[in-house]
Amino acid sequence: MHELSLCGAIAETALEHAAGRPIERIRLRIGxxxxxxxxxxxxxxxxxxxxxxxxxxxxxxDYVAAQVSCNGCRSTTTLEHPLLLCGSCGGADVTMTSGDEFLIESIEVGSARAKQVR
Ligand SMILES: [Zn+2]
Incomplete structure (x- = not known):
């Protein structure tokens, strides 16, 4: 269950950024x-x-769909499964364009002031 260690990392990062202020909301982007x-x-x-x-x-x-662009047929397809194959021609010569994200987008501290992490 790697979600628990992810949560630990999120909590640590959030507390660091909040510097003692109360945190109301954390926005994440996960591929x-x-x-x-x-x-x-x-x-x-x-x-x-x-x-x-x-x-x-x-x-x-925010869950981000996995997309790859194919170097063979030049199409960009969204993947259902974590297999790096072109959804159009089935080729394996693809470049991942989204789906690998793991970011804390913002942390809202105190009176709903959002602090941008990035
Ligand atoms: Zn292709």
Missing amino acids: HFRQVVPETLQFCWEVRVDGTALEGCALDV
């Missing part, structure tokens, strides 16, 4: 290739922050 199960992530988050300074902090996640 399809990361194979994160949304329900598991939420569950692990609640377990991880229970009894900590982050208790009650909402986790908003």
